[in-house]
Amino acid sequence: MSIDQSRLWRRLETLSRLTDRDRPWTRRSFTPRFLEGRAWLAAEFRAAGLETGIDAGGNLIGRLEGTEQGLAPILIGSHSDTVPSGGRYDGILGVLAALEVAQGLIENGERRRHPLEVVDFLAEEPSEFEGLSCIGSRAMSGALTPEHLALRRADGMSLEEGIAYVGGRPQDVAGSARAPGSIAAYLELHIEQGRVLESEAKPIGIVTDIVGIRRERITVTGRADHAGATPMPLRSDALVGAARLIEAAYQKAMATSGDAQPLVATFGKIDVSPNAANAVPGEVVMTLEVRSGNEAAVSAFGGALVREVQPELDALRLKVKAEPISNVAPVACATVIRTAIADASRACGLGTRDLPSGAGHDGVFVSRLGPIGMIFVPCRDGRSHAPEEAIEPEQVADGARTLAGAVKVLDERLD
Ligand code: HGY
Numbered sequence: 001m002s003i004d005q006s007r008l009w010r011r012l013e014t015l016s017r018l019t020d021r022d023r024p025w026t027r028r029s030f031t032p033r034f035l036e037g038r039a040w041l042a043a044e045f046r047a048a049g050l051e052t053g054i055d056a057g058g059n060l061i062g063r064l065e066g067t068e069q070g071l072a073p074i075l076i077g078s079h080s081d082t083v084p085s086g087g088r089y090d091g092i093l094g095v096l097a098a099l100e101v102a103q104g105l106i107e108n109g110e111r112r113r114h115p116l117e118v119v120d121f122l123a124e125e126p127s128e129f130e131g132l133s134c135i136g137s138r139a140m141s142g143a144l145t146p147e148h149l150a151l152r153r154a155d156g157m158s159l160e161e162g163i164a165y166v167g168g169r170p171q172d173v174a175g176s177a178r179a180p181g182s183i184a185a186y187l188e189l190h191i192e193q194g195r196v197l198e199s200e201a202k203p204i205g206i207v208t209d210i211v212g213i214r215r216e217r218i219t220v221t222g223r224a225d226h227a228g229a230t231p232m233p234l235r236s237d238a239l240v241g242a243a244r245l246i247e248a249a250y251q252k253a254m255a256t257s258g259d260a261q262p263l264v265a266t267f268g269k270i271d272v273s274p275n276a277a278n279a280v281p282g283e284v285v286m287t288l289e290v291r292s293g294n295e296a297a298v299s300a301f302g303g304a305l306v307r308e309v310q311p312e313l314d315a316l317r318l319k320v321k322a323e324p325i326s327n328v329a330p331v332a333c334a335t336v337i338r339t340a341i342a343d344a345s346r347a348c349g350l351g352t353r354d355l356p357s358g359a360g361h362d363g364v365f366v367s368r369l370g371p372i373g374m375i376f377v378p379c380r381d382g383r384s385h386a387p388e389e390a391i392e393p394e395q396v397a398d399g400a401r402t403l404a405g406a407v408k409v410l411d412e413r414l415d
């Protein structure tokens, strides 16, 4: 497959450097830095020869027409936003590899039967809008609600205003959602963000399914008091209650580690008030995130956790409230796409390994529109969502060649 490996690597270097200077590597959605990245991407899409624009939901899409009329498009891509102080490759590897696949066809004067759409999905990572993620793919698939659009971030911007800020048309989101069956396939190349491929020296991962993710806002309420004058037995320290919940969640999730579908639980975001060294914490607001392929276990986890810790919270004279933020069911990758990836990898002489994705991805929502699949490549020591995230140029090229090959195979096999 004609992939210009050095051009792809140069583009990864260029886009990853569009980061907040003080916290590499950060390009948060709905920020001027994100728009800087988008402007560069759109220019590269256009220079490559793609018909480029922003859809109603704020997704950047570059389209290459196919040879046959009336066929649904094959979508390839990922996201260009990052977590705070994240890595250089989570997301942009998939967008830039997809661009490379399309540009390779154009430069060779080739076309596929199906139209090809290269997509940078808006805000795949949890955003400042109450942690909502996969915003662009929700919009494309009709899963972005008026309640979502009304969410506001700390500076008062609503998600509706945010989508307009990035060039989308929030007023058209509902009317322009794509219908089920409107895409022939969606294929995403992504770093594994885990250690399986590296530990087994496998260059390509064929994703079997994408994990379900539930996020809940947990609020523990006590009483803010003077840290010096308030005796220990009289305190209602919200942070002590939060700590009991955090430890209990850790132990509950750890106990599933040997299960066929283990569950992971994380309190990754926590706000303490008044958050002063000389004040007993009066309130803690934190986000519980639970993931597993076992959807029932994910749904039940938060409620069971609170019930289990409630007696300790009562003894500490604390109140606790759990409110759902988002709940996304696990999704299976389509067999036709998994087979195409396997055939493409074989044609490239690359060994493969089937594995689930513990990370969430836009494919979970795009699966409402048609069959989805994901190609993983190893990343160093499995690190991701951290500046240490790293990958080798050869691994990037392996992934891009496999993506190009899978697109070719799917194009031949799908109507
Ligand atoms: O959080 C995730 O799983 C993905 O990296 N957004």
Ligand code: MN
Pocket: 083, 090, 125, 385
């Ligand atoms: Mn990520």
Ligand code: MN
Pocket: 079, 090, 091, 124, 190
């Ligand atoms: Mn990602």
